[in-house]
Amino acid sequence: MAHSALNEEQALVEGLKAGDEQSYKEAVRIHTPGMIAVARFYLDHSSAEEVVQDCWVTVIDAIHKFEARSGLATWLHRIVANRCKNRLRSTKREVSTDFSEALEPELGERFNARGRWELPPKLQFHDAGDTLMENGALSGCLDKHLSALPEAQRSALMLYEAHQHKSDDVCNILDVSASNLRVLLHRARQKIFLMVETFQETGEC
Amino acid sequence: MLMCRDLAVIASDYIDGELPVFQKMSVKMHLIMCKDCRTFIGNLRASTELMKTHSSGRADEELIRRIDERVAEALKEGPRDSTNRGP
Numbered sequence: 448m449a450h451s452a453l454n455e456e457q458a459l460v461e462g463l464k465a466g467d468e469q470s471y472k473e474a475v476r477i478h479t480p481g482m483i484a485v486a487r488f489y490l491d492h493s494s495a496e497e498v499v500q501d502c503w504v505t506v507i508d509a510i511h512k513f514e515a516r517s518g519l520a521t522w523l524h525r526i527v528a529n530r531c532k533n534r535l536r537s538t539k540r541e542v543s544t545d546f547s548e549a550l551e552p553e554l555g556e557r558f559n560a561r562g563r564w565e566l567p568p569k570l571q572f573h574d575a576g577d578t579l580m581e582n583g584a585l586s587g588c589l590d591k592h593l594s595a596l597p598e599a600q601r602s603a604l605m606l607y608e609a610h611q612h613k614s615d616d617v618c619n620i621l622d623v624s625a626s627n628l629r630v631l632l633h634r635a636r637q638k639i640f641l642m643v644e645t646f647q648e649t650g651e652c
Numbered sequence: 653m654l655m656c657r658d659l660a661v662i663a664s665d666y667i668d669g670e671l672p673v674f675q676k677m678s679v680k681m682h683l684i685m686c687k688d689c690r691t692f693i694g695n696l697r698a699s700t701e702l703m704k705t706h707s708s709g710r711a712d713e714e715l716i717r718r719i720d721e722r723v724a725e726a727l728k729e730g731p732r733d734s735t736n737r738g739p
Contacts, residue, residue, distance in 0.1 A: 471727070563657075
């Protein structure tokens with residue numbers, strides 16, 4: 448974390464420890480999307496929202512034990528994950544995710560029997576995400592496709608790419624092995640690759 | 653010999669620097685010879701960058717409002733039982 452971001456987080460944590468309502472509002476706005484992503488890995492939509500609400504109330508007392516050994520986001524995500532796991536244990540349910548195929552079927556079909564490209568990628572995407580994002584229509588399309596990702600893939604993607612958690616932290620929070628995390632990330636990236644490709648070739652989402 | 657399909661399977665591991673040295677060298681050799689795979693890896697990398705900037709998720713305003721209300725109530729009530737705390 449950059450120095451200024453670290454200072455901002457320290458100030459926020461101090462505000463939370465002091466019970467400052469404005470600091471809670473800020474923290475809730477910043478961290479709730481990530482917490483929902485963790486909870487949705489384990490639970491349905493309404494249960495996930497319920498757990499995240501309960502967690503914020505828990506944080507009011509628990510924050511006094513936060514020692515900044517990890518970032519605030521990691522700490523909050525662990526609280527949510529533990530709550531979700533407890534809830535799953537009490538209802539004797541398990542999260543089932545398919546880790547068997549590393550290739551998206553739509554991409555896998557583009558190779559011939561000898562393993563060479565039958566339908567290779569035709570166009571080169573622009574170099575950086577920022578350039579691609581200048582296209583507003585693509586941004587809307589990306590929103591749509593990210594929402595349509597299976598929950599497990601979206602949770603892994605948010606924690607690893609957007610929140611930049613280390614692999615070990617993501618594995619711990621989502622209770623998946625390192626190899627299964629790699630499968631989730633790779634499947635999600637392929638889906639977005641296929642989406643951008645279609646968009647560039649046809650202009651359609 | 654590494655084929656294009658094999659490379660597609662391990663492409664994310666290559667991009668993230670998670671491959672063992674020997675496999676990484678095989679990928680590099682393949683990429684020198686295969687333009688299609690170079691395009692694929694470049695495009696997958698661009699897709700990954702795209703998600704870094706776009707996948708942080710947005711707050712559901714109605715949920716945020718409900719949480720703000722519950723937190724405000726809990727803050728007014730003051731400290732509660734301290735035995736059920738921490739991740």
